[in-house]
Amino acid sequence: MNIKSRIENLRELMKENKMDAYIVPSFDAHQSEYVAEHWKGRRWISGFTGSAGTVVITLEDAGLWTDGRYYIQAERELQGSGIRLFRMVDPGVPSYTQWLNDVLKEGSTVGFDGSVFSVNTVKNMEKEFKGKEIKVSMDKDLLNELWKDRPQIPKGSIFVHEVKYAGKSRTEKLQEVREKMKKQGANYYLLSSLDDIAWLLNIRGNDVVNNPVAIAYVIVGEDICYLFINPSKVPQEVKKELEAEGIQLKGYNEIQNFLQGLTAKDAVIFDANKTNAGLYNSINSGAEKIEFSNITTKLKAIKNEAEIENLRQCQISDGVAMVKFIKWLKSNVGKEEITEISAEEKLEAFRKQDPLFAGVSFDTIAGYKDHAAMMHYKANKENQYALKNEGFFLVDSGGQYFNGTTDITRTIALGKLTEEEKRDFTLVLKGYIALDSVKFLHGATGSNLDVLARQPIWEYGLDYKCGTGHGVGFFLNVHEGPQGFSKVPNNVSLEKGMVITNEPGIYIEGKHGIRTENMMLVIEDEKTEFGDFMKFEAITYCPIDLDGINEEMLTEKEKQWLNNYHKEVYTKLSSYLNEEEKAWLKENTRAL
Numbered sequence: 001m002n003i004k005s006r007i008e009n010l011r012e013l014m015k016e017n018k019m020d021a022y023i024v025p026s027f028d029a030h031q032s033e034y035v036a037e038h039w040k041g042r043r044w045i046s047g048f049t050g051s052a053g054t055v056v057i058t059l060e061d062a063g064l065w066t067d068g069r070y071y072i073q074a075e076r077e078l079q080g081s082g083i084r085l086f087r088m089v090d091p092g093v094p095s096y097t098q099w100l101n102d103v104l105k106e107g108s109t110v111g112f113d114g115s116v117f118s119v120n121t122v123k124n125m126e127k128e129f130k131g132k133e134i135k136v137s138m139d140k141d142l143l144n145e146l147w148k149d150r151p152q153i154p155k156g157s158i159f160v161h162e163v164k165y166a167g168k169s170r171t172e173k174l175q176e177v178r179e180k181m182k183k184q185g186a187n188y189y190l191l192s193s194l195d196d197i198a199w200l201l202n203i204r205g206n207d208v209v210n211n212p213v214a215i216a217y218v219i220v221g222e223d224i225c226y227l228f229i230n231p232s233k234v235p236q237e238v239k240k241e242l243e244a245e246g247i248q249l250k251g252y253n254e255i256q257n258f259l260q261g262l263t264a265k266d267a268v269i270f271d272a273n274k275t276n277a278g279l280y281n282s283i284n285s286g287a288e289k290i291e292f293s294n295i296t297t298k299l300k301a302i303k304n305e306a307e308i309e310n311l312r313q314c315q316i317s318d319g320v321a322m323v324k325f326i327k328w329l330k331s332n333v334g335k336e337e338i339t340e341i342s343a344e345e346k347l348e349a350f351r352k353q354d355p356l357f358a359g360v361s362f363d364t365i366a367g368y369k370d371h372a373a374m375m376h377y378k379a380n381k382e383n384q385y386a387l388k389n390e391g392f393f394l395v396d397s398g399g400q401y402f403n404g405t406t407d408i409t410r411t412i413a414l415g416k417l418t419e420e421e422k423r424d425f426t427l428v429l430k431g432y433i434a435l436d437s438v439k440f441l442h443g444a445t446g447s448n449l450d451v452l453a454r455q456p457i458w459e460y461g462l463d464y465k466c467g468t469g470h471g472v473g474f475f476l477n478v479h480e481g482p483q484g485f486s487k488v489p490n491n492v493s494l495e496k497g498m499v500i501t502n503e504p505g506i507y508i509e510g511k512h513g514i515r516t517e518n519m520m521l522v523i524e525d526e527k528t529e530f531g532d533f534m535k536f537e538a539i540t541y542c543p544i545d546l547d548g549i550n551e552e553m554l555t556e557k558e559k560q561w562l563n564n565y566h567k568e569v570y571t572k573l574s575s576y577l578n579e580e581e582k583a584w585l586k587e588n589t590r591a592l
Contacts, residue, residue, distance in 0.1 A: 003047045003081040006146065010045065011059055013142045019111035021100055022142060024055045029115045030192045031274045033479055034362075036208050036215065037151040039116065041143045044150075048077045050376060055083065056096045058103065065096045068465020069375040072509055089465055097128040106132045114138030119272040119280045119291075138277055153252075154207035158214045158233055160241065161202045161475060165403050167306030170202045171245055173299070177220055180295045186269035188262070189220040189295060190283075193274045195477045196296040201227065201247065203238070204475065210362050211477050212400055217255045217279075219268075224248055228255040255279065262287040269295070297482055300473070302497040307404075307474045308521065311499070312539060314356070314404030315519070319541035319569065320576045321350040321399070326412060326543070327584045333414050334389040340366045340379035343387065343395070351399045361398035361405050361478040368393045372411070372513025375466060375505070389415030392425070392548065394513050398478055407478050407501055408540050409517035413547035423460075424506040424514050425548035430456035431504035432516045433561050435468065435485070435536075439525055442532040443493050446485040446500070453485065453504040462506055469501040472519055494534060498522040502536070516544060538565060541572045543588045551592055563591040 001009070014022050024046075028039035034051060042048070046055045046064055050073055053066035062083040066074050074085050087093055094102065100110060110129070114122065117138065126136060144150065163169050177200065181189050191197055194213035198204055205214025216229040225247045234242075234249060242249065250258070259282040262268060267288035270280075274294055283289060303311065325347045332338060338346075344366040351357050367377040368385040372394035379385075387393055393414055398407040411425060431453040438452055446469065453468045467486035470479050482492040483500055494500070503517035518540035525533040543566060554562070566589035574582050 003045070003083075006045055007057055007062060007082060009146050010057055010142060013145060014057070014059065014111065017111060017137070017140060017142070018109060019137060019142075020104055020108035021056060021058045021110045023096065023110065023112040023117075024057070024143065025112075025116055026052055026054065027116045027118075029276050029278075030194050030215070030217075031118050031276065032194055032208065032211075032213075033477070034208050034211050036154050038153050041116075041147070044147055045143060046078065046083055047081055048074055048083075049378070050074060054096055056100060058100075061103065063096065063099065071465070072374045073376065097125050101128055101132060101134065104132070104134055107134070108132075109135045109137050111137040111140060111142065113141040113143070113278075114281070115141070115276050115278040117277050119270075119275050119277050122277040123272075153215055153230075155230055155232055156206040156214070157235055158203045158205045158229070158238060159235075160238060161198070161204050161402070163202065165306070165310055165475065166202050167304040167310075170200065170247070173200050173202075173296075174220060174225055174246075176299060177295050178222065181220065181222075181269060184269050184290055184292055186267045186290050187222050188266060188268040190259070190268055190270040190275060190279070191218040191220065191294065191296065192276065192279065193271070193294060193297075195473055195480065196274075196294055196300060197227075198476060199300045199473075200296050201225075201242070203242075205233070210360055210400070212358065212475060213477070216252065219255070219258065226250055226258065228252050228258075256282040259283045271297075293482070300476075301471055301480065301483060302495055303474060303499060303521075304497070308497065310403035311474065314399075314401045315406060315539050315541055316572055316576065317354040317356070317401065318351065318399050318406040318408065319573050321347065321353065322408060322410065322542040323573055323577065323585055324350045324581060325395075326410065326545075326588075327581060329387075329393070329412060330414070333387050338387045340368055340371065340384040340387070341381065343393070344379065344397075347395065347397055354399075354401065356402045358400045358402060358475070361400045361407060365394065365396035365409075367513055369512055370510050372515075373507045373509050373511065375507060375513065375515075377513075387414060391415070391417065392421060392512050392514060394515060396515060396517065400475060402475055405473050405475055405478055406540070407472055407517065407519060408542060409503055409515045410542060411514045411516060411545065411548060413545050417548065419550075421512055421514075422548060422550045423553070424462075424508070424512070425545075426550045426553045427457050427460060427462070428504050428506055428514050428516050429544065429549065429562075430554070430558060432502055432518070433558050435502050435504070436518070436520060436538055437561055439533055439535050440494070441530070442534050444534075445490055445492055446483055446494065447487065447489045449494075450485045450487055453502065454487075457504065457506060464505045464507060466505075468504055469520075472499045472501060494522050496522055496524055496534070499539070500536075502538075514548075541569045543569055543585065546588065546590070546592070549592075554592070559592045566591070
């Protein structure tokens with residue numbers, strides 16, 4: 001069944017259910033960014049394979065809303081589908097709810113599956129629709145009726161993430177959570193987000209590609225913690241360990257009955273941005289509902305000392321793999337056939353040499369020349385390029401290790417470059433250095449500092465249509481909140497122990513894509529009469545390609561930063577390399 005046929009069949013179902021529009025988001029029942037195959041309904045109905053986007057189907061029209069990372073990709077993948085692209089970050093483009101409010105008649109009905117929409121999303125939608133008395137119907141998953149070969153919810157086994165890596169026991173973490181619950185007047189805490197659950201209980205799984213999480217819910221009570229999970233996923237020894245620490249196992253689908261069984265004496269706290277509307281509607285109407293951002297999210301974001309020390313070692317292992325890869329690539333391009341896919345496979349093979357490697361942390365973005373202009377490009381056998389002795393090859397990749405998660409981008413010069421390519425590479429480097437080098441007063445947020453990375457790029461009338469950086473989990477999701485660098489305002493201050501990426505870029509459709517990315521640790525700088533000052537420490541160790549730089553564009557201060565960084569890279573990695581690799585690294589971290 002092609003995309004057009006699927007949409008027409010959906011419209012027939014909409015008519016049967018008296019719906020004038022149907023919305024299909026990218027989320028699962030846990031509001032995850034990356035989801036298991038079972039929840040990839042938006043991809044199934046539209047053909048668009050990016051990780052973010054929302055499809056809206058009316059009886060006469062259809063649209064996809066996605067952000068700047070995916071504009072080029074979406075244009076290509078939606079061709080012939082009858083679905084229009086709405087570039088949601090661009091000025092003047094309506095949101096999908098504004099668009100529906102405009103095109104639907106008064107009294108229309110908008111349908112969707114309430115289990116994949118957050119409480120707040122539904123509340124905002126209802127508010128938007130109120131003026132035209134547009135109703136929402138959230139109790140039917142129409143895709144489920146059409147998607148005959150829909151994959152099942154994953155049933156992979158969970159395993160324990162050892163305290164020597166995690167730094168804190170689940171008992172300690174639960175105690176911290178209970179103290180915060182008590183302050184908010186709650187005796188139950190409903191937790192839906194998979195990475196928070198994995199962090200809280202020191203468990204990991206394999207249910208979502210590249211994200212070591214398990215499909216489950218948790219409810220923390222005053223004395224007992226309930227884990228709602230398919231029992232076949234829990235090995236006997238893990239079950240014994242969890243139960244010995246006051247964690248009771250229940251079936252995944254038993255959570256609705258549990259919530260319905262709460263009483264007027266109970267107060268349940270939950271995150272309205274992370275809890276799905278279907279679950280919210282299951283809470284007994286007599287129980288008090290307390291909306292509050294996930295308690296675990298802030299706790300998880302601030303890495304403890306054991307996590308930080310583990311992560312430093314993890315970054316060294318990852319840096320060694322990157323150095324071996326870049327050396328191999330530069331030495332062999334033009335001498336043997338290397339494609340985007342074979343290069344990606346070679347990098348993973350180098351990472352696999354580390355005994356603590358558990359897989360990649362996201363699908364590697366390996367884009368040569370104009371392919372790299374698609375920020376989240378994914379090579380396949382039909383569209384991949386063979387690499388040549390010219391231009392840039394962008395590789396954005398990362399690893400999942402028991403002792404940490406990595407995310408790094410290097411844009412590699414494979415040979416002759418144009419002046420424009422070198423200019424743009426250098427502008428990106430200048431943006432990176434400006435943000436990495438900043439000293440800031442405690443209380444500053446990522447949105448306060450985002451402009452620093454953009455300023456050198458803006459000077460040339462250029463920009464990138466995405467954020468500048470994101471938090472990173474610890475052997476968890478590569479994208480982790482609540483901190484981030486973005487033009488979009490946020491009120492999350494950057495705290496000591498937070499990890500965040502710094503990844504400005506320039507993307508010129510049809511030409512090239514350039515990005516330089518390191519992970520940084522928020523650390524203290526000094527305390528003065530004016531307050532506590534903070535700074536960043538780059539904890540990714542890998543040379544930045546000197547062949548891509550127009551040295552004349554760098555200030556003496558920027559050159560000094562690069563020389564200092566490269567000196568540290570050599571110091572951290574050289575002892576793990578053979579003599580030939582060490583000599584290569586010495587040359588590629590030479591001082592400007």
